[in-house]
Structures are given as structure tokens and as C-alpha cells.
Amino acid sequence: DIQMTQSPYFLSASVGGxxxxxxxxxxxIGNYLNWYQxxxxxxPELLIFDASNLQTGVPSRFSGSGSGTHFTFTIxxxxxxxxxxxxxxxxxxxxxxxxxxxxxxxK
Amino acid sequence: xxxxxxxxGGVVQPGRSLRLSCAASGFSFRKYAIHxxxxxxxxxxxxxxxxxxxxxxxxxxxxxxxxxxxxxxxxKNTLSLQMNNLRTEDTAVYYCARDAGQLAxxxxxxxxxxxxxxxxxxx
Numbered sequence: 001d002i003q004m005t006q007s008p009y010f011l012s013a014s015v016g017g018x019x020x021x022x023x024x025x026x027x028x029i030g031n032y033l034n035w036y037q038x039x040x041x042x043x044p045e046l047l048i049f050d051a052s053n054l055q056t057g058v059p060s061r062f063s064g065s066g067s068g069t070h071f072t073f074t075i076x077x078x079x080x081x082x083x084x085x086x087x088x089x090x091x092x093x094x095x096x097x098x099x100x101x102x103x104x105x106x107k
Numbered sequence: 108x109x110x111x112x113x114x115x116g117g118v119v120q121p122g123r124s125l126r127l128s129c130a131a132s133g134f135s136f137r138k139y140a141i142h143x144x145x146x147x148x149x150x151x152x153x154x155x156x157x158x159x160x161x162x163x164x165x166x167x168x169x170x171x172x173x174x175x176x177x178x179x180x181x182x183k184n185t186l187s188l189q190m191n192n193l194r195t196e197d198t199a200v201y202y203c204a205r206d207a208g209q210l211a212x213x214x215x216x217x218x219x220x221x222x223x224x225x226x227x228x229x230x
Contacts, residue, residue, distance in 0.1 A: 034216045043202055043220035044152070055218065087152060091215040095168050098152040 004099035012107045019075040023088035032092035109133040109219045116224030129186040129203030136184040140206035140213045145199035193228045
């Protein structure tokens, strides 16, 4: 199985600030990488697919980049409703696998 | 709007069985593959199984192969997961999730999720 790692596991930022999360795959996955947001007690929601494409309805302050084994997820202008855990997920190879998550909180 | 409602979770002893259901609405159910994904505090998010749009193709994670059966009823817009010979490590919140591809094969990523149903396997 392809192993996905994320860093950091936890980060705190200020409202209006910039958040960057990295995701690394154990082998080349091209751009078959998605990002999900999960708020406490809720199901994950798809934010970005194919590494950099914003899902319909997702605010433009969310963005993603990268290919191969190294990917980046960014929230610019952090809003209170962005407090959540963020997961990357690869679907280049079966089974699809997720990163361990990055919890984002306020300073 | 797209809605997936999971149900059927509960507390069950090791070795017993449980059946989960997922009721879909707000989209053409027969046009999408549907998955089960589970989540535990320890192992995080884990893909469990998928059934193709027409129900003919089913694929499973190695951890549940031979014990779980995924099925669907396109006339009722429902998905099921029959879980047999349950183990303590199957304890998790189980989500049904829609595949992002419409009549395009299985993409293995998930654009809508149910609210989840908790399965606890304990003696």
C-alpha cells in the first residue's frame, strides 16, 4: 500500500493568517491526490481533487499544488470556520490511502 | 441536494454480524459507484469497499476481504454492508461515500459522504 505522511500533525494560526500543510507519498502518485476537511463530529468534505483543482463551492482561499511524491495544501486568510482536521488521500494505486491528518487551530 | 444517510451501527460481540445501510437521495444513484470508508482514532481513515454503478463489481480492503459484503439496490437507492465475523479492530465510524466519477468507472475518491454510523465490537 502507498503510505501517506503529513506535516505538521498540529498547527495553530491567527485569523487572517496563512496555513501550509505538506503531504508526502511513499511512491510517485502523479497528481492523484485529494484534500479533505473534517470538522469535529462531521464527515470529511472534499476540498481539492487532482492535487490542485478546487471542488465546486469551495472558497478560493483554499489551494493545492504538487505532483509526484510531494504536495502542499494552503489556506490563505484563515477564517474561524476553517478550524478542522485536513487529510490528504491518494488514489493512484489501490487501495486508496489517507494521510494521518493535520489539525488546524487558532493561536 | 445530494444526501447519504448511514444507519445500522451498534455494539456487537466479536465473531457476530452486523448490517449497515446507506440511503441515498438527491442524485441519480444508479450512475455512481459507492464506497464504505471507516475511521478510528488510532488508524485514521481507511477505505473498506466499493461497489460499481450496476452492482456487478465489488472490491474490498484486504483487512475485510472474506468477511464483509457490499451490495446495492438501485431500485431503492440503498447501499448495504454486511459485516460478518466481526473483530475488535473493526470498531470504527463507518461512512458511505459517493465516488466522484459519474458512469466513468471507479475513481476511488469521494465527493459526498454520509454522516457516519458507529460500530463497536466488544465483548
